[in-house]
Amino acid sequence: MNIFQQRDLKYIWHPCSQMKDYEDFPPVVIERGKGAYLYDVDGKSYLDAVSSWWVNLFGHANDRINRALSAQAQKIEHVIFANFSHEPAIDLAEEIVRITPAGLSKVFFADNGSSAVEAALKMSFHYHQQTGRSGKTKFAAVTDAYHGETLGALSVGDLDLYSKIYKPLMMNTFRAAGPDCYRCPYGENRGTCNAECFETMARMVMDHADEICGVIIEPLVQCAAGMKIYPPVYLRKLRELCTRHHIHFIADEIAVGFGRTGKMFACEHAGVTPDIMCLSKGITAGYLPLSQVVTTDEIYSAFYADYAELKAFLHSHSYTGNALACAVAREVLHIFQDEDVLARNEVKARMISEKAAKWFDGHPCVGEYRQLGMIGALELVADQKTKAAFDWRKRVGYGIYRIALTKGVLLRPLGNVIYFMPPYVVEEEDIEKMVQVAFASINQYFDL
Numbered sequence: 001m002n003i004f005q006q007r008d009l010k011y012i013w014h015p016c017s018q019m020k021d022y023e024d025f026p027p028v029v030i031e032r033g034k035g036a037y038l039y040d041v042d043g044k045s046y047l048d049a050v051s052s053w054w055v056n057l058f059g060h061a062n063d064r065i066n067r068a069l070s071a072q073a074q075k076i077e078h079v080i081f082a083n084f085s086h087e088p089a090i091d092l093a094e095e096i097v098r099i100t101p102a103g104l105s106k107v108f109f110a111d112n113g114s115s116a117v118e119a120a121l122k123m124s125f126h127y128h129q130q131t132g133r134s135g136k137t138k139f140a141a142v143t144d145a146y147h148g149e150t151l152g153a154l155s156v157g158d159l160d161l162y163s164k165i166y167k168p169l170m171m172n173t174f175r176a177a178g179p180d181c182y183r184c185p186y187g188e189n190r191g192t193c194n195a196e197c198f199e200t201m202a203r204m205v206m207d208h209a210d211e212i213c214g215v216i217i218e219p220l221v222q223c224a225a226g227m228k229i230y231p232p233v234y235l236r237k238l239r240e241l242c243t244r245h246h247i248h249f250i251a252d253e254i255a256v257g258f259g260r261t262g263k264m265f266a267c268e269h270a271g272v273t274p275d276i277m278c279l280s281k282g283i284t285a286g287y288l289p290l291s292q293v294v295t296t297d298e299i300y301s302a303f304y305a306d307y308a309e310l311k312a313f314l315h316s317h318s319y320t321g322n323a324l325a326c327a328v329a330r331e332v333l334h335i336f337q338d339e340d341v342l343a344r345n346e347v348k349a350r351m352i353s354e355k356a357a358k359w360f361d362g363h364p365c366v367g368e369y370r371q372l373g374m375i376g377a378l379e380l381v382a383d384q385k386t387k388a389a390f391d392w393r394k395r396v397g398y399g400i401y402r403i404a405l406t407k408g409v410l411l412r413p414l415g416n417v418i419y420f421m422p423p424y425v426v427e428e429e430d431i432e433k434m435v436q437v438a439f440a441s442i443n444q445y446f447d448l
């Protein structure tokens, strides 16, 4: 253990970690980054195949973003966002309204993904309280959902690993069996199905429509559940159902927004406009914490009244609308425009799928390779015929992660799912390395 690691472990409690694991596998202490690569204090490089928790879009230490950040720092770093505003936030909100699905017209700022989800849930609940449907006090969601780790966000999520112990603290959520395309109980195929699995959501919503204020969903990819990809028809059905029952369709685009799925926002694949859309992560391309809740005039209007009516949405965070983060996000959107990012990503996404096929077709441990845009995932299985998963206690993904790090690639599997979610600046040789190292690491782990 080097001196940085010793000092780290003396003082720091890391997220999403069993700290005891660090005894024989201390944290990698990063000194700098450039493009798709990270460099540790000993000079070893790591290809960041997970975009540092799905946030980085245009590489580490990006020159354009650095300049925008530094220029903004010379002007104003942060100002209270109640009664005050600033140009980066105004420019950003205007542009977000322009590029999000038609009908979304107002932007509420927060400062991380979970806090955007909290604000969205409160906004939806509050709207119904103020529009004569006060019986609508609960939310609906799907199995395997992940919306963050504050208590409200955990309540609508469904990954026991993160939430089970906190159940006594959480609100009750209606939960429908979500799409599970790899193990489809209807024997259908995500390429051709009509989202037959939607029937459980439809039934649940019809049975409880008077109690439900909103349905929250991760459009097209349930990332934390293992990059579970499902077809757009599910979202179209959900849109229609929500409209029919005065229920908000809340799209959590925190992980999939900003080009990850091949379109700027995943909802575009289905041609739907949600009532509320949560954005974060890629919005600042991995530079600074920032999030947004984007909504409609109709929802906004329910809060707009004389002060004494006490209808205002009084939700706030100290760092709401941080000027540095907004200036960075504004530059991120300029980069999307100037550098034709979505078109270039199409080529890179094709490279990822070709290389995945080259290395993994016929691999004995791979149950499924699935991909949407710049998200690719290999689901490893103990038995390809039965699709039986490896016992979680084996920590298969963790073992592969450790091997891949020694080979210079940061893959951070989700259970038995090894995924690729690189920054958009990866070049062909980086993609080859990413997929080849995944292959070599899996084979080394299984002794193949």
Ligand SMILES: Cc1ncc(COP(=O)(O)O)c(C=O)c1O
Pocket (backbone or CB within 6 Å): 112, 113, 114, 115, 117, 146, 147, 148, 149, 218, 223, 224, 252, 253, 254, 255, 256, 280, 281
């Ligand atoms: C879909 C989704 N929603 C919400 C969150 C929570 O965001 P944050 O980690 O910034 O709180 C995440 C984080 O991974 C996410 O993937």
